[in-house]
Amino acid sequence: MNGAPKKFAIQAENISKIFPGVQALNQVSFDLYPGEIHCIVGENGAGKSTLIKILSGFLKPDRGEIIVDSQRFKALTPHQAQTLGIQVVYQENILAPTVSAAENVFAGQEKVGNFGLIDHQKTFEEAEKIFSSLGVKLDSRMLVENLSPSEQQFVKIGRALALQPRVLILDEPTAMFDKQEAEAVLSLIQDISQRGIGVIYISHRLEEIIDIAHRITVLKDGQKVACHDIKTEQINLDYIAREMVGREVKFFQKKKQTKKGKVALEIKNLKIKEAGPEVSFQLYQGEILGIAGLIGSGRTEIMKAVFGAGQKLKGEVSVAGKKSQIRNPAEAIQLGIGFITEDRQKTGLALNLSVIKNTTIVGLNKLPTSFFNLFLNLPQEKLIVQQLVEELAIKTPSLEQEIRFLSGGNQQKVILGRWLFKNVDIFIFDEPTIGIDVSAKSEIHKLMANLVDNGKSIIMISSEMPELVAMSDRVLVIREGDIVAELRAEEITEENIILHAFGVKN
Ligand SMILES: Nc1ncnc2c1ncn2[C@@H]1O[C@H](COP(=O)(O)OP(=O)(O)OP(=O)(O)O)[C@@H](O)[C@H]1O
Numbered sequence: 001m002n003g004a005p006k007k008f009a010i011q012a013e014n015i016s017k018i019f020p021g022v023q024a025l026n027q028v029s030f031d032l033y034p035g036e037i038h039c040i041v042g043e044n045g046a047g048k049s050t051l052i053k054i055l056s057g058f059l060k061p062d063r064g065e066i067i068v069d070s071q072r073f074k075a076l077t078p079h080q081a082q083t084l085g086i087q088v089v090y091q092e093n094i095l096a097p098t099v100s101a102a103e104n105v106f107a108g109q110e111k112v113g114n115f116g117l118i119d120h121q122k123t124f125e126e127a128e129k130i131f132s133s134l135g136v137k138l139d140s141r142m143l144v145e146n147l148s149p150s151e152q153q154f155v156k157i158g159r160a161l162a163l164q165p166r167v168l169i170l171d172e173p174t175a176m177f178d179k180q181e182a183e184a185v186l187s188l189i190q191d192i193s194q195r196g197i198g199v200i201y202i203s204h205r206l207e208e209i210i211d212i213a214h215r216i217t218v219l220k221d222g223q224k225v226a227c228h229d230i231k232t233e234q235i236n237l238d239y240i241a242r243e244m245v246g247r248e249v250k251f252f253q254k255k256k257q258t259k260k261g262k263v264a265l266e267i268k269n270l271k272i273k274e275a276g277p278e279v280s281f282q283l284y285q286g287e288i289l290g291i292a293g294l295i296g297s298g299r300t301e302i303m304k305a306v307f308g309a310g311q312k313l314k315g316e317v318s319v320a321g322k323k324s325q326i327r328n329p330a331e332a333i334q335l336g337i338g339f340i341t342e343d344r345q346k347t348g349l350a351l352n353l354s355v356i357k358n359t360t361i362v363g364l365n366k367l368p369t370s371f372f373n374l375f376l377n378l379p380q381e382k383l384i385v386q387q388l389v390e391e392l393a394i395k396t397p398s399l400e401q402e403i404r405f406l407s408g409g410n411q412q413k414v415i416l417g418r419w420l421f422k423n424v425d426i427f428i429f430d431e432p433t434i435g436i437d438v439s440a441k442s443e444i445h446k447l448m449a450n451l452v453d454n455g456k457s458i459i460m461i462s463s464e465m466p467e468l469v470a471m472s473d474r475v476l477v478i479r480e481g482d483i484v485a486e487l488r489a490e491e492i493t494e495e496n497i498i499l500h501a502f503g504v505k506n
């Protein structure tokens with residue numbers, strides 16, 4: 001290239017953005033070459049999503065400029081950004097739930113056939129082509145609401161690609177994926193970048209970042225603290241984590257084994273599908289029971305049925321040795337069971353309510369119903385929530401802040417806080433640390449260890465192998481709706497889990 005400077009696909013100069021009570025970005029500059037994978041990392045609330053929302057025209061910066069094609073912009077509109085070839089796969093769910101996958105892929109650019117009518121056949125076929133180029137088996141006629149969160153993510157990526165972008169921005173695209181699915185997305189992204197598309201990639205999975213990044217920008221409290229070129233610098237995971245957090249971070253420390261108590265929960269011959277298997281298992285006091293399995297293996301469905309939130313055809317549930325009927329979540333909560341959901345946008349949060357309301361929402365029904373009592377309890381409630389906010393390092397200007405204004409990871413922490421506030425005996429965590437930064441993750445792991453130390457019990461569904469291995473006292477591996485292995489102590493290794501999950505080992 002004769003030393004001629006390479007042209008950027010997009011560039012941002014000295015971007016600042018203030019929200020009430022928060023400086024989300026402070027003089028951040030950022031650039032991206034065509035064909036480059038430029039990753040952005042930082043703690044929950046560091047400003048990553050805000051930056052990409054500014055690059056894609058969904059937010060206006062207070063200061064700074066965006067440069068595309070030698071044109072300078074004070075701000076972009078979403079339409080301008082699209083026209084300039086900037087496409088985003090957001091953290092939030094933006095698909096139409098009651099419409100097919102294919103129609104979601106081509107929303108706004110429908111395949112038109114004869115007489116100007118929408119050509120559904122073509123829409124399905126073209127969408128299937130895109131999915132298969134993603135290496136994904138997905139029936140494009142399925143309604144989005146019937147797809148798993150990870151399948152929905154593929155639909156979002158498919159939609160962005162259908163618009164043939166020059167810049168593709170992905171905000172935590174693999175957060176809900178198991179190792180295999182995540183790898184499919186990562187290799188797809190490398191593929192996309194080799195086609196000359198510039199990729200901006202946000203993830204809390206630092207191992208992924210180290211694997212695929214050409215450059216890594218680190219944000220902390222709205223400021224850029226570093227930009228590393230992977231080709232020329234020796235960078236490792238610990239180093240990046242330390243820059244993000246500002247101190248040493250301990251990854252996945254093995255939890256010490258706790259003394260197993262009495263049976264806290266017993267499930268006998270639970271059947272959730274007509275032709276499906278019956279499953280039985282026990283959960284002990286003081287135990288973290290890890291639930292492993294591939295996405296779609298039925299892990300969540302089994303636990304939802306236990307919680308009374310999903311279909312249950314037959315089966316017996318005993319809580320603390322007593323046979324119990326759990327017909328709905330309210331009954332489960334009455335019995336001291338809490339379910340921390342994987343899909344925070346859909347089922348987890350009341351987005352228009354404040355942090356304090358979202359935390360106390362399930363706790364409240366425990367209090368006497370009289371208004372007078374409710375009133376009396378308020379200051380104390382506030383105190384407890386305040387303490388949780390501090391313990392989980394939830395980044396919010398106040399307890400009154402509406403949840404929808406919190407960053408993705410901080411929303412997840414509110415869900416966790418909610419159940420901690422409720423003080424149940426049995427916790428079912430479905431992917432508890434999705435989208436949570438490395439330091440908060442280790443705080444949450446400490447909290448979980450504390451809970452079981454105090455005689456509580458935890459069922460933890462996780463796709464993150466190191467998390468399962470570090471935290472579980474026992475692991476059940478689920479395949480095709482059935483428990484195919486029970487691993488204890490030294491048997492709990494990533495390799496063992498994967499072999500059983502894939503059915504290589506019996
Ligand atoms: N619309 C908004 N109104 C008010 N505050 C906001 C809004 N959007 C973001 N914030 C705040 O700006 C800060 C940066 O948020 P941002 O979503 O960019 O974080 P993030 O780095 O993407 O975090 P995460 O890893 O949790 O997704 C946070 O403190 C957040 O609460």
Ligand SMILES: [Mg+2]
Pocket residue numbers: 048049050091171407408409
């Ligand atoms: Mg974010």
